[in-house]
Amino acid sequence: MMYRIFVINPGSTSTKVAVYEDEECVYAEKVEHSVQDLEKFPDIMDQYLFRKDNILSALKKVGFHEEDFDAIAARGGILPPLESGTYLVDERMVDYLLHKSPVKHVSNLAAVIAFEIAKGRIPVYITDPVSVDEMIPEARLSGIPEIERKSLSHALNIRAVCRKVAKMLEKDFNQLNFVVAHLGGGISVAAIRNGRMIDVNNANDEGPFSPERTGELPVGDVVRMCFSGKYTKDELKKRYVGKGGLVAYLGTNDLREALKRAEKDDYAKLIVEAMAYQIAKEIGGMCAVLCGKVDGIILTGGMAHSEKFTEMIKAYVYKFAPIFIVPGEFELEALALGALRVLRGEETAKRWGGS
Structure with a gap:
């Protein structure tokens, strides 16, 4: 069986999107958003519906529609520390990214946009977000108890x-x-x-x-x-x-x-x-x-x-x-393959515990 996966990775003034059929990328585009349009939104998280519409318009121009996909793979945002792997996006994660994330970062938009597009019809996944934290205990100590070293990385x-x-x-x-x-x-x-x-x-x-x-x-x-x-x-x-x-x-x-x-x-x-x-x-x-x-x-x-x-x-x-x-960098590919491993049963999608 061939799986078709839609991938979303937002940047400051654009959103990178791709379509993968199994391991093969069959479409990739950087959907540009004008600074003037983005300035209309007081908060970065308010952009998600605007970006969603831009993304879907770009997809339809090349013949893809929401119902064509088996899953959506989105860039992970600034979540609390969590293990590496692929996670199923649910309402709790979307709510956290929209309202509770300590950093208003553009990557927080990805799962929110994907969840809005999917509307519960297909699964949405994130893989290895910035906040992956598997540090050993001795790596966390900074030198003073009030400051703990944090795992925030590529x-x-x-x-x-x-x-x-x-x-x-x-x-x-x-x-x-x-x-x-x-x-x-x-x-x-x-x-x-x-x-x-x-x-x-x-x-x-x-x-x-x-x-x-x-x-x-x-x-x-x-x-x-x-x-x-x-x-x-x-x-x-x-x-x-x-x-x-x-x-x-x-x-x-x-x-x-x-x-x-x-x-x-x-x-x-x-x-x-x-x-x-x-x-x-x-x-x-x-x-x-x-x-x-x-x-x-x-x-x-x-x-x-x-x-x-x-x-x-x-x-x-x-x-x-x-x-x-x-x-x-291989972010679009990595997101697609993370979702693909879950769809094929090679990995089990993790559930985010919330915060």
């Missing part, structure tokens, strides 16, 4: 590339240990032990600096900035997430531009090399978390397209484990 793509490399090795993902570095606008470096993500840096405020984020900072200097009177809370937050990293040093979030400048500019070269150095240091730390028993180091995300940059990282860590380069 879990969907991290686990997707682990499955790809496991298939390449002809081994069971759940019996392998990997260190995975997702290299995008934010950077997540995760330790995967027997298929579980036992430690990962929070891509917003830990780990290496990235094209747009500062990563870890000396806490004493951060405190001084907070009380200097020069910045509001929102301005400081933007300095750390959005205007940090390459943007702060070089005025660009484009690694390609930074590398081009580095060919002639020693300062730009230093900054790019420092980012590679910090990534490698984080990878080394995760190798230690796995006690040196590492089946592979995987470099993925947009920056992994750059051979020059990945070679900088590999120069530090090549002795630790075999290195696999899996550039780009």
Whole structure:
């Protein structure tokens, strides 16, 4: 039996959609939403009906209708901590994403839109949302009891590339240990032990600096900035997430531009090399978390397209484990395959407990 799955992954001003027939993508499109239209909605979650209508119009233009699908696979939003896997979307999850999620993030829209389209006729699933949390207890401690380390990462793509490399090795993902570095606008470096993500840096405020984020900072200097009177809370937050990293040093979030400048500019070269150095240091730390028993180091995300940059990282860590380069992101595919495994009975969909 062939299963047809509709996939939804919202972005800030667009929604990526795809149709999969089993493992094959037969249609993919980025449905654009104008800034003027989105500005009409005071809250990001108010956009869901508008985006739903845009998505269905795009589908109908290429001959697909709601009744053509066996399931809808949606990007997981900001939920409370939960195990990896594929979850059935229900009324409780939709209510949480609409009204209770601590972060008003565009990813929260996906399951809400999908549930509205499905209207109970077909199942809706999410797979490996940002809040996947399988940290071991010792990874949670920050140094003071009031602050606990949080698992917020590029879990969907991290686990997707682990499955790809496991298939390449002809081994069971759940019996392998990997260190995975997702290299995008934010950077997540995760330790995967027997298929579980036992430690990962929070891509917003830990780990290496990235094209747009500062990563870890000396806490004493951060405190001084907070009380200097020069910045509001929102301005400081933007300095750390959005205007940090390459943007702060070089005025660009484009690694390609930074590398081009580095060919002639020693300062730009230093900054790019420092980012590679910090990534490698984080990878080394995760190798230690796995006690040196590492089946592979995987470099993925947009920056992994750059051979020059990945070679900088590999120069530090090549002795630790075999290195696999899996550039780009595979979110639409990962969502479709998560739903497909459930439809085929290879996995059982989990039920979210609510909060």
